[in-house]
Amino acid sequence: KTSPGQIALYNEAIQNAYLQKIHLRDKLKEAIKFQLLSVHYQPIIDSTTSKICKFEALVRWSDSELGAISPAQFIPIAEEFGLIHQIGQFVLEKSCKDLAKIHSQGHTHISISINRSVNEFKASNDQYKQIIHAIEENNLPYDALTIEVTESVAANQYTWQVLGELQKKGVQIALDDFCTGYSSLSHLLKSQVDFVKIDRSFIDTLIDDKKKQAMVKYLVELGDDIGTRLIAEGVEQEEQVSMLKQFGCHNVQGFFYSPAQPISVCLNMLKS
Ligand code: C2E
Ligand code: MG
Ligand code: MG
Ligand code: MG
Numbered sequence: 001k002t003s004p005g006q007i008a009l010y011n012e013a014i015q016n017a018y019l020q021k022i023h024l025r026d027k028l029k030e031a032i033k034f035q036l037l038s039v040h041y042q043p044i045i046d047s048t049t050s051k052i053c054k055f056e057a058l059v060r061w062s063d064s065e066l067g068a069i070s071p072a073q074f075i076p077i078a079e080e081f082g083l084i085h086q087i088g089q090f091v092l093e094k095s096c097k098d099l100a101k102i103h104s105q106g107h108t109h110i111s112i113s114i115n116r117s118v119n120e121f122k123a124s125n126d127q128y129k130q131i132i133h134a135i136e137e138n139n140l141p142y143d144a145l146t147i148e149v150t151e152s153v154a155a156n157q158y159t160w161q162v163l164g165e166l167q168k169k170g171v172q173i174a175l176d177d178f179c180t181g182y183s184s185l186s187h188l189l190k191s192q193v194d195f196v197k198i199d200r201s202f203i204d205t206l207i208d209d210k211k212k213q214a215m216v217k218y219l220v221e222l223g224d225d226i227g228t229r230l231i232a233e234g235v236e237q238e239e240q241v242s243m244l245k246q247f248g249c250h251n252v253q254g255f256f257y258s259p260a261q262p263i264s265v266c267l268n269m270l271k272s
Pocket of ligand 3: 200
């Protein structure tokens with residue numbers, strides 16, 4: 001049985017969490033306004049050549065008072081308070097500009113992947129127009145851009161429609177964080193995605209888990225049959241890399257190769 005004192009403490013905790021959230025929201029608004037967000041890029045490696053074929057754009061925020069704040073923490077806040085669209089637009093424009101820089105240095109086979117929240121796909125946002133505009137403005141081929149969405153899009157018919165239109169134009173679609181939560185193979189059958197990204201939590205325990213190994217082998221085979229490439233996320237150990245390569249997993253991404261880095265560092269990676 002709870003005493004009045006306990007309830008007061010409980011209420012206080014809720015209130016503190018709420019105030020913290022509001023504080024973060026206000027800081028984030030400021031960061032957007034004063035252009036304090038940046039974008040880093042994590043290399044994605046082609047398993048057959050062991051060379052970089054793609055970069056994933058990941059938004060970064062470092063606050064003078066709070067330090068580096070993870071997107072896992074501030075993206076949900078941005079979504080809740082209607083700030084996600086501005087962040088998404090910034091990441092889209094910056095990524096396309098930086099990819100044009102990469103292409104201008106002769107690395108024209110490189111593509112870029114950006115993350116999109118389901119909340120960004122609203123009729124009023126016109127994602128289609130904005131994405132196509134950013135690509136064309138930077139004279140990029142349409143297939144040099146991949147849009148990553150999590151499986152929650154499956155619940156939203158409108159999002160699939162927009163993604164389908166983008167795909168018709170040549171833009172690539174990736175299903176992010178696959179094999180987490182209530183992921184279902186039916187999402188793969190519903191729409192033709194170009195990439196499936198197996199989540200880090202799945203790769204973490206791959207070496208000791210025969211069932212997961214079987215699953216990866218199966219997904220590679222399925223992917224080969226239906227024209228979907230498999231990307232393993234969060235690869236940290238050499239053993240994971242060699243196992244994934246042995247299974248025919250098309251692409252690998254993770255700290256084993258590199259965390260997300262500023263564009264200048266990425267340009268150097270491509271030179272070596
Ligand atoms: P995600 O799209 O699944 O991105 C992969 C996350 O895993 C990134 O975290 C990346 O830094 C991390 N990661 C990659 N390899 C490794 C590894 O080997 N070990 C470990 N421990 N971690 C690894 P990050 O940058 O903190 O982003 C977290 C999530 O925030 C992303 O997950 C994505 O859902 C979201 N996010 C990031 N940038 C954006 C953005 O511009 N827009 C939207 N809507 N969401 C974003
Ligand atoms: Mg992603
Ligand atoms: Mg992911
Ligand atoms: Mg994730």
